[in-house]
Amino acid sequence: MSTDQAHLAPRSDAAASPRWSAVTTVPRGPRARVGAPVAAALFRRAVRNLPLRVEYPDGTLLGAGSRSGEATPRMLVHRPGEFFARVADSGLIGFGEAYMAGDWSAPDLTAVLTVLASRIATLIPPPLQHLRAVCLPRRPRADRGTRAGARANISHHYDLSNEFFSLFLDDTMTYSSALFAPSAPAPVWSDLAAAQRRKIDALLDAAGVTAGTRLLEIGTGWGELAIRAARRGARVHTVTLSREQQLLARERIAAAGLSGQVTVALQDYRDVTGRFDAVVSVEMIEAVGHEYLPIYLRTLDRLLDEDGRIALQAITMPHDRMLATRRTYTWVHKYIFPGGFLPSVELLEQLTAEHTGLRIRDARGFGHDYAQTLRLWSQRFTAHTGGAEALGFDRIFRRMWRLYLAYSEAGFASGYLDVHHFVLDREPIREP
Known part of the structure; x- marks a missing residue:
């Protein structure tokens, strides 16, 4: 550590903030309950032809990587119910919160996200993209x-x-x-x-x-x-x-x-x-x-x-x-x-x-x-x-x-x- 880095006082109040620890609570409202099966179906559709290997706890495999036999990035869905409830409740915010909570993981996280980012414009069907403003949370004023x-x-x-x-x-x-x-x-x-x-x-x-x-x-x-x-x-x-x-x-x-x-x-x-x-x-x-x-x-x-x-x-x-x-x-x-x-x-x-x-x-x-x-x-x-x-x-x-x-x-x-x-x-x- 450089001597230039002299003022390095931690802020314990920031670390204790509930702003991120609140993700331990899984959404249980109507949007999550009704939308989770829809989110699961959309996810299956989205990853079907992606160069990914998506693995579920029951042995289910999704993605082109599960069929080709080639080495492709692995995404491990540990708790599908919680994962899709979060995605149904708040879209890509829920996708990120699911990772924070441990609902999914990846041995090479960047590789999985690079595949998704390279196809971000087409992962969600166009008709649903137009519903973003209605269905998803809005920016706080x-x-x-x-x-x-x-x-x-x-x-x-x-x-x-x-x-x-x-x-x-x-x-x-x-x-x-x-x-x-x-x-x-x-x-x-x-x-x-x-x-x-x-x-x-x-x-x-x-x-x-x-x-x-x-x-x-x-x-x-x-x-x-x-x-x-x-x-x-x-x-x-x-x-x-x-x-x-x-x-x-x-x-x-x-x-x-x-x-x-x-x-x-x-x-x-x-x-x-x-x-x-x-x-x-x-x-x-x-x-x-x-x-x-x-x-x-x-x-x-x-x-x-x-x-x-x-x-x-x-x-x-x-x-x-x-x-x-x-x-x-x-x-x-x-x-x-x-x-x-x-x-x-x-x-x-x-x-x-x-x-x-x-x-x-x-x-x-x-x-x-x-x-x-x-x-x-x-x-x-x-x-x-x-x-x-x-x-x-x-x-x-x-x-x-x-x-x-x-x-x-x-x-x-x-x-x-x-x-x-x-x-x-x-x-x-x-x-x-």
Whole structure:
């Protein structure tokens, strides 16, 4: 563990929250009772031709993998009654809760989820997809990206404790996709810190950050980007809504001898004032929410100096899937990132053109690198599960995080998700 990771106080109140432990209660209402047989039939239909081997306790086998004899990912359904009651009650949220509760498992969880993610658009029959808004839970209004909602959403995820995140992050404490060297097709743990610094340097280069640059960072993380920018001679104002992150970022910046060049503020992006030569933000736009994206982009426009540049790292999804799911309340919203929303490249281009004088000049995807980053995090988390237990995080929480990391890796490995570096600057003023 790095000496930079000094402020690592666990939050036992987070670990004791009933928000995830409530999954021990199996739904027993009319929707679960009536819908469970329907969910079971739909599941059989969905996996029938998938390259999976689905195994039931009574010996029943489903999926193309059960017929071909080839080695395919195995999904073990331990308690079919509970599993299908949860799915009937709340769809894919119930699917995730069933894993958390132990109703199903998989020797290679990511492999199973990658198969499902690669066919996500067709697993549910189209007529039933249109009933999503009627039959499934809706997003709580409290999760909206208002100032109060944004602070609560960020605290929900990032204030679990710095020590928890240190269990699976490298010494840079960077919690976003790395950018690996092209010569590292299957990177190992020792490659990760250098790849995170490569990603940060690519963003700083894209934004033109050099000595004397007035840099705004939206979303501090644990301070690595601010440190690297300050070492270039920039003056950095970085903002976060996580008190835990602010404390550790300040300590890491002070340990690097850079406190005089960096201000770490507990501040909403909408409340930042002044003008900056460059703005950099890494995987923060996903927390803004669909309805607040125009405000976020207008804020970037307002804060950027006339000849400045913006570099963003953003997780994206295909435009058609974004349109189909933008109002859906998911397992990730309920348990991991309340209020989150993943835009498409097309949506960002459209909103930027409609609401700002900025234009996207460059967009480069590197989703494969995120799949590799998540693979390394997942391996590290599994290896340090005892550390999470020692911090007070129970078995259900640990299964929840394993599912989240595997689910995310599957999204990038299947191509359902991507991550981009965007460079924005101002539309040239045309002479009359």
